[in-house]
Amino acid sequence: MTSLLETIFLLPLSVIYDWIFRHILVLIPEPGSALIAFSCVLNLLLLPLYFQMEINGRKSLALRRIVDDEVARIKATYSGRERYFYTRAVHRTFGYKPISAVLSSGDLYLQILVFATVYHYISKMPALVGSSYLGIPDLSRPDELLFGANFLPFLMTVFNMASALAYDADRSKRRQAFILAAVFLVLLYNSPSGLLLYWTSNNLFSLVRNLTESKLTPRIPPRWRARIQEVANQR
Amino acid sequence: MVNAPRRVAFVFIALSLCSSPCHAYIDPGTGSALVYVVTGVVVSFFFAARALYHRSIELIVGLGTKKHTCHLAIHSEDPRYEITFLPILRGLAVLGVETTYFTMYERTQDFEPLPSGIAHIAIEPGMVGYSYLSHLRARVLATTTPQLDVMTFRRSKAVAHYVHLQHALGEALYVRPYSYDFFDSIFCCGETLRTNIRKIEFVRKLPYKNLYEIGVPHYDELLALSPSPELPTHLPTERPVVLVAPSWGPLSIFETLGTSFLETLTDSFRVVVRPHPQMRHSQPVLYQEILGLDKVEVDISKTPMPAMAKADVLLSDISGIMHEFAFILEKPVVFLRQSPASGMDGQLFGGLSTLQSKSSKFLVPIAAEEIGSLADRLAELLEQDRSELAKVRDGLVYNFGQAGEAAARQLSEILADHD
Numbered sequence: 001m002t003s004l005l006e007t008i009f010l011l012p013l014s015v016i017y018d019w020i021f022r023h024i025l026v027l028i029p030e031p032g033s034a035l036i037a038f039s040c041v042l043n044l045l046l047l048p049l050y051f052q053m054e055i056n057g058r059k060s061l062a063l064r065r066i067v068d069d070e071v072a073r074i075k076a077t078y079s080g081r082e083r084y085f086y087t088r089a090v091h092r093t094f095g096y097k098p099i100s101a102v103l104s105s106g107d108l109y110l111q112i113l114v115f116a117t118v119y120h121y122i123s124k125m126p127a128l129v130g131s132s133y134l135g136i137p138d139l140s141r142p143d144e145l146l147f148g149a150n151f152l153p154f155l156m157t158v159f160n161m162a163s164a165l166a167y168d169a170d171r172s173k174r175r176q177a178f179i180l181a182a183v184f185l186v187l188l189y190n191s192p193s194g195l196l197l198y199w200t201s202n203n204l205f206s207l208v209r210n211l212t213e214s215k216l217t218p219r220i221p222p223r224w225r226a227r228i229q230e231v232a233n234q235r
Numbered sequence: 236m237v238n239a240p241r242r243v244a245f246v247f248i249a250l251s252l253c254s255s256p257c258h259a260y261i262d263p264g265t266g267s268a269l270v271y272v273v274t275g276v277v278v279s280f281f282f283a284a285r286a287l288y289h290r291s292i293e294l295i296v297g298l299g300t301k302k303h304t305c306h307l308a309i310h311s312e313d314p315r316y317e318i319t320f321l322p323i324l325r326g327l328a329v330l331g332v333e334t335t336y337f338t339m340y341e342r343t344q345d346f347e348p349l350p351s352g353i354a355h356i357a358i359e360p361g362m363v364g365y366s367y368l369s370h371l372r373a374r375v376l377a378t379t380t381p382q383l384d385v386m387t388f389r390r391s392k393a394v395a396h397y398v399h400l401q402h403a404l405g406e407a408l409y410v411r412p413y414s415y416d417f418f419d420s421i422f423c424c425g426e427t428l429r430t431n432i433r434k435i436e437f438v439r440k441l442p443y444k445n446l447y448e449i450g451v452p453h454y455d456e457l458l459a460l461s462p463s464p465e466l467p468t469h470l471p472t473e474r475p476v477v478l479v480a481p482s483w484g485p486l487s488i489f490e491t492l493g494t495s496f497l498e499t500l501t502d503s504f505r506v507v508v509r510p511h512p513q514m515r516h517s518q519p520v521l522y523q524e525i526l527g528l529d530k531v532e533v534d535i536s537k538t539p540m541p542a543m544a545k546a547d548v549l550l551s552d553i554s555g556i557m558h559e560f561a562f563i564l565e566k567p568v569v570f571l572r573q574s575p576a577s578g579m580d581g582q583l584f585g586g587l588s589t590l591q592s593k594s595s596k597f598l599v600p601i602a603a604e605e606i607g608s609l610a611d612r613l614a615e616l617l618e619q620d621r622s623e624l625a626k627v628r629d630g631l632v633y634n635f636g637q638a639g640e641a642a643a644r645q646l647s648e649i650l651a652d653h654d
Contacts, residue, residue, distance in 0.1 A: 074412065081289075085385055089413040176270055
């Protein structure tokens with residue numbers, strides 16, 4: 001099953017990644033710097049997909065807030081069977097289907113697919129074996145820069161948390177992002193430093209994108225913002 | 236004792252030592268979207284499981300249900316709504332509309348015979364009966380039962396049009412959620428309900444329903460039965476009669492004040508208590524307490540008119556009887572001011588009752604803390620000038636005294652549209 005999935009998804013995407021990375025290596029022969037450039041190129045290519053995901057997410061969130069308010073009103077008074085039927089009526093009234101979040105997230109799945117396949121591609125990248133970069137002796141192994149402990153997982157997490165702070169002012173969403181960052185810190189702690197260099201660059205890119213978005217948005221005239229929102233809603 | 240940061244550090248180190256490789260990494264935006272999708276999966280699974288459970292019950296209950304076919308179906312849930320349907324059935328018989336009257340009770344000899352040409356079918360009460368209705372084939376179904384397609388009362392795919400009729404002069408303030416939302420037409424009792432429903436449609440972004448100016452059909456019946464307002468109810472030497480006729484449930488006057496205030500009233504009035512019929516099923520302990528009260532008369536007769544006819548003044552809460560007493564018998568009413576209970580659709584209107592504010596001269600509100608002065612208020616109202624009552628009533632109720640005919644005509648027109 002795993003090999004079938006690898007054949008369907010990993011192989012075609014690996015060919016693309018390899019083509020991109022080889023062209024980068026021509027311009028930047030140093031594998032560590034090439035990885036950072038590779039991260040930037042992939043992120044730029046994914047940018048339209050990311051913005052589409054954001055638009056979909058905000059529209060879904062707006063509807064979900066209305067539904068959640070009405071359901072909270074029902075939950076405060078009714079229980080059991082009555083609560084279930086009224087909640088169903090709320091969903092019907094506002095055209096909200098919990099499953100729609102799952103069915104209408106093609107852009108998200110594509111994004112995750114890219115993340116997953118890039119992981120596999122970089123994990124098995126021969127160019128990293130024995131390559132040193134900025135004091136890291138071997139990019140195919142954990143960095144062990146902090147007296148035997150790894151430094152890059154922490155740097156990656158710092159950027160990830162900073163990016164979360166810039167992403168959303170909502171406390172619950174920030175908390176959720178911090179938990180995810182902590183989980184990935186644990187999961188990726190012993191990963192090859194080349195891979196962590198790639199994710200750290202990714203997080204830095206994400207931080208810059210979120211900061212740019214949060215600083216730029218208030219400067220757009222309200223008339224233009226409304227027009228952008230209108231176009232986004234039409235899509 | 237290990238403090239929190241150290242405990243977190245310990246957990247982190249332990250997890251790091253046994254960390255296994257993961258297969259992807261995501262940024263906060265993607266993580267947030269992913270969490271949204273995962274919660275969607277969990278909620279969908281929960282709803283699918285519950286829907287399956289309720290659907291299975293409905294299917295089991297509906298096994299072997301006959302699919303009856305008729306032209307116009309009229310559904311009565313309880314004998315107390317007979318008085319609403321009879322004037323309409325008479326009107327339909329006059330118009331020659333082929334009608335089947337479905338009742339969730341047997342119509343025994345005690346019931347008034349149906350007009351000729353009206354077919355009658357008694358169906359089971361509760362879920363079995365609603366399952367029968369959800370398999371019905373008809374062009375139009377009219378009922379006083381609210382919450383179509385919300386709980387047990389499911390829409391039949393073979394009924395083209397559902398109509399809701401009002402069994403009292405009400406507003407959407409005190410109704411349970413989604414009472415009217417999924418009907419095709421509402422026969423409105425008055426302008427207030429019409430405005431309320433339009434507001435609900437606006438707030439919930441629902442398509443506009445057909446709202447018809449019909450009125451309250453059972454007022455036609457009560458008007459025919461009621462004695463002249465000028466007729467005395469007692470000898471000048473006797474105490475005036477106060478009828479206490481509350482609603483049932485959390486907004487009932489007895490739920491708010493208990494029953495002890497009645498004893499004070501008996502000093503100045505002859506007190507007749509008429510508990511709401513639903514109280515016997517929904518609040519049996521309170522119902523028994525009322526039946527056992529000293530110094531007061533308890534009226535549990537089938538229709539409220541005899542008790543209303545002998546009373547001089549009415550004390551109530553949100554019950555529709557107060558409008559009947561004020562507008563048909565033209566006698567004064569005092570009612571306990573209640574805010575809509577949590578979860579009712581009245582929360583959408585900020586708890587303000589238009590009906591109450593427009594009729595406050597003749598239906599006088601009293602707060603729970605003013606109950607000590609109740610006897611004085613009732614006595615004052617007995618001397619009230621009621622010359623403007625008809626004007627107020629006509630502003631609040633459509634087709635006063637002719638609502639049955641109006642409803643029958645409208646049903647006939649809706650049927651013609653579905654031919």
